[in-house]
Amino acid sequence: MEIFMSVLIGFLFMAAVYLMLSKSLLRIIIGTAVLSHGAHLLILTMGGLGGRKPPVVAEGVTVADYADPLPQALILTAIVISFAVTSFFLVLAYRAYQELGTDNVNLMRGTEDYD
Amino acid sequence: MINLPLIPLLIPMLFAVILLFFPKRIILQRAVATGALALTVLASFWLIYEVYTGGILAVTLGSWPAPFGITLVSDLFSALLVSTSSIITLFVVLYSFESIRKEREKFYYYPGVLFLLTGVNGAFTTGDIFNLFVFVEVLLMASYLLIVLGGEKAQLRESIKYILVNVISSALFVSAVAYLYSVTGTLSMADLAVKIPQIEAVGILTVIAVLFLVVFGFKGAIFPLYFWLPGSYHAPPMPVLALFGALLTKVGVYAIIRTYTLFFTMNTGYTHELLSIVALLTIAAGCIGALAYFDVKKIIVYNIIIAVGVILFGAAQLTEAGIDGAIFYLIHDMMIKAALFFLVGIVAILFGTSDLRKMGGLMKTRPALGWFYLIAAFGLAGIPPLSGFPGKLLIVQGGFEDLKLWGSLFVLASSLLVLMSVIRIFLYAFWGDPVETVKIKEPVFRRMFYPAAGMVILTIVLGAGAEWFMPLISGAGEVLLNPSFYIDAVLKE
Amino acid sequence: MRSNDVIIQTATKAVVFIILLFAIYIFFAGHYSPGGGFVGGLLAAGALVLLMLAFDIETVNRIIPVDYVQIAAAGLLISLGTAAASILFGVPFFTHAHTYVYLPLLGKTSFHSATLFDLGVFLVVVGVTMIIIQTIGEDE
Numbered sequence: 237m238e239i240f241m242s243v244l245i246g247f248l249f250m251a252a253v254y255l256m257l258s259k260s261l262l263r264i265i266i267g268t269a270v271l272s273h274g275a276h277l278l279i280l281t282m283g284g285l286g287g288r289k290p291p292v293v294a295e296g297v298t299v300a301d302y303a304d305p306l307p308q309a310l311i312l313t314a315i316v317i318s319f320a321v322t323s324f325f326l327v328l329a330y331r332a333y334q335e336l337g338t339d340n341v342n343l344m345r346g347t348e349d350y351d
Numbered sequence: 352m353i354n355l356p357l358i359p360l361l362i363p364m365l366f367a368v369i370l371l372f373f374p375k376r377i378i379l380q381r382a383v384a385t386g387a388l389a390l391t392v393l394a395s396f397w398l399i400y401e402v403y404t405g406g407i408l409a410v411t412l413g414s415w416p417a418p419f420g421i422t423l424v425s426d427l428f429s430a431l432l433v434s435t436s437s438i439i440t441l442f443v444v445l446y447s448f449e450s451i452r453k454e455r456e457k458f459y460y461y462p463g464v465l466f467l468l469t470g471v472n473g474a475f476t477t478g479d480i481f482n483l484f485v486f487v488e489v490l491l492m493a494s495y496l497l498i499v500l501g502g503e504k505a506q507l508r509e510s511i512k513y514i515l516v517n518v519i520s521s522a523l524f525v526s527a528v529a530y531l532y533s534v535t536g537t538l539s540m541a542d543l544a545v546k547i548p549q550i551e552a553v554g555i556l557t558v559i560a561v562l563f564l565v566v567f568g569f570k571g572a573i574f575p576l577y578f579w580l581p582g583s584y585h586a587p588p589m590p591v592l593a594l595f596g597a598l599l600t601k602v603g604v605y606a607i608i609r610t611y612t613l614f615f616t617m618n619t620g621y622t623h624e625l626l627s628i629v630a631l632l633t634i635a636a637g638c639i640g641a642l643a644y645f646d647v648k649k650i651i652v653y654n655i656i657i658a659v660g661v662i663l664f665g666a667a668q669l670t671e672a673g674i675d676g677a678i679f680y681l682i683h684d685m686m687i688k689a690a691l692f693f694l695v696g697i698v699a700i701l702f703g704t705s706d707l708r709k710m711g712g713l714m715k716t717r718p719a720l721g722w723f724y725l726i727a728a729f730g731l732a733g734i735p736p737l738s739g740f741p742g743k744l745l746i747v748q749g750g751f752e753d754l755k756l757w758g759s760l761f762v763l764a765s766s767l768l769v770l771m772s773v774i775r776i777f778l779y780a781f782w783g784d785p786v787e788t789v790k791i792k793e794p795v796f797r798r799m800f801y802p803a804a805g806m807v808i809l810t811i812v813l814g815a816g817a818e819w820f821m822p823l824i825s826g827a828g829e830v831l832l833n834p835s836f837y838i839d840a841v842l843k844e
Numbered sequence: 845m846r847s848n849d850v851i852i853q854t855a856t857k858a859v860v861f862i863i864l865l866f867a868i869y870i871f872f873a874g875h876y877s878p879g880g881g882f883v884g885g886l887l888a889a890g891a892l893v894l895l896m897l898a899f900d901i902e903t904v905n906r907i908i909p910v911d912y913v914q915i916a917a918a919g920l921l922i923s924l925g926t927a928a929a930s931i932l933f934g935v936p937f938f939t940h941a942h943t944y945v946y947l948p949l950l951g952k953t954s955f956h957s958a959t960l961f962d963l964g965v966f967l968v969v970v971g972v973t974m975i976i977i978q979t980i981g982e983d984e
């Protein structure tokens with residue numbers, strides 16, 4: 237299962253890099269979202285996949301049959317942060333599109349106000 | 352008081368939240384922000400006093416036992432940095448009154464600054480590597496707000512690049528934390544310092560250490576990863592730039608120093624060697640940039656990069672002189688950069704441009720500004736008895752002790768280039784034929800000039816009174832060189 | 845062009861209240877089972893967004909005339925206050941207090957200061973989500 241997850245994470249990172257190298261701002265933002273999803277899955281995998289075991293220690297539950305809760309907590313935090321950053325980025329891209337009249341990052345390279 | 356390490360980050364956060372309720376009342380916003388920062392500064396002095404007299408303070412949130420909960424740790428190093436950043440933020444807010452424009456003040460500028468300080472102080476205080484990520488994100492979110500605030504075209508364009516770079520480095524940060532967790536099974540820095548020496552797979556730990564260097568290098572602008580900095584730091588208005596230049600890169604530098612002295616010490620022959628080479632390359636790249644431009648903002652921005660290199664060269668030595676020098680130089684650099692940005696900001700406002708070639712003759716009309724700029728410039732280059740000197744002296748001395756002769760000579764040579772780059776501003780802007788300046792009212796000028804002059808005076812105090820501060824600095828260095836103090840303080844129960 | 849939205853408007857009038865009720869359920873369920881302030885807040889924000897889709901943004905702003913920045917700020921204040929209250933008791937920040945009380949009808953109920961913290965999270969999530977939606981939605 238870990239191997240499968242590793243391949244999936246690699247695929248997500250690959251897709252993210254491909255998207256981020258494109259010129260359209262929207263694709264770049266989707267790329268960053270995919271990149272952070274890859275990173276989140278990486279935490280889960282690196283913490284050891286618990287299968288269907290619950291991350292709760294109760295009576296009669298030994299360490300062997302419970303999932304490590306820490307990676308799950310870390311992912312939740314990281315997801316919330318990337319949610320916030322992505323939505324900020326989207327609003328910013330929208331504003332930039334309105335102000336600059338383009339979503340092509342090649343055309344945003346302007347240097348008119350500094351030399 | 353058990354929660355003392357938290358106070359310097361709770362005060363700005365609480366007042367930032369309160370400020371969100373009445374964004375349009377500018378006078379009240381200014382008063383509350385200034386009061387909150389003054390309180391923060393007082394709290395951070397109290398923190399230094401307690402840490403200096405009573406040893407390292409550690410509090411584990413939620414009353415969890417130490418390696419399992421998130422620990423916030425104040426040793427002298429972090430307490431000193433917390434105080435420095437609080438003082439600088441206070442001066443930035445005072446300087447902002449006249450230089451930031453009303454529409455920004457009405458649009459959550461002061462809450463943004465306070466949230467930024469929350470993140471910075473949190474990052475300096477936390478003793479948990481994932482919590483460090485969270486605090487870095489807090490300060491980054493605040494910096495995203497501050498960098499686009501105003502919505503000018505250049506700001507929108509540059510902030511997109513800034514955010515993109517930071518999103519990528521955050522994803523790398525999360526990945527690096529994941530690898531570290533899978534190898535060590537813990538994220539508490541003190542616990543990492545206990546566990547890492549017991550792990551035999553030094554190779555993979557070295558890879559993780561270098562990955563963290565890349566992550567923090569993005570934030571701290573080290574050699575190949577500084578490319579985003581000059582463009583992004585060019586866009587925002589001067590007070591924001593002063594805040595970013597003084598604090599943001601220093602968080603990355605702090606994180607490198609902390610991790611590379613506390614627990615990534617398993618393979619110093621590789622990692623610290625790499626760090627000192629990268630540091631020297633950073634200095635070289637910064638010098639080239641600082642000499643190449645005719646834009647006052649760019650020149651000072653490239654000087655940030657040079658300073659990062661000097662500090663990391665000192666930190667990479669792991670000797671007493673090198674570490675003490677790095678700490679001193681870090682504190683000095685935060686203050687002097689804020690002072691320089693303030694002064695250069697006034698110059699840019701007076702001439703209505705940041706292009707050196709369109710300036711001249713300011714010494715005749717504003718002599719005080721010229722003299723303070725000259726003092727700040729000499730301080731930056733490290734001319735005794737100003738504040739750049741003791742730090743650089745210790746770093747160079749550490750380099751000689753550590754048989755890094757050429758590195759030390761390189762740092763010394765770079766000082767001359769630094770001096771040349773900032774004196775060029777002096778020559779162009781203050782000497783020469785007077786150029787028409789923008790008319791600004793005398794009280795407005797004074798309200799911008801006094802915070803700047805105050806900052807310069809603080810750096811003079813730091814330099815001339817280095818002897819008084821040395822016990823604090825060497826106390827901070829002692830903890831960095833002996834991780835066992837840190838470990839014992841956190842895992843005492 | 846104005847399309848005919850009788851169906852979505854009629855359905856929304858009923859569904860919005862169900863979603864809001866479910867959001868509150870999820871919020872309280874979060875204490876011992878999946879749920880909590882974050883998910884509950886997202887659901888509640890979802891209900892408000894549905895209202896905005898079915899009617900238009902001005903109508904909704906007229907019906908619910910609140911400044912979402914203040915909602916988010918109030919939420920932050922509640923969360924921060926709950927966590928900081930531990931400072932007054934001289935225990936580490938974020939330490940929670942809980943107790944059991946017997947309420948009529950409900951029987952033995954657990955009272956936990958974490959619920960108050962979660963209420964803050966709920967408000968922050970509703971506030972922030974609505975700010976984002978309004979920012980993008982308002983300038984057509």
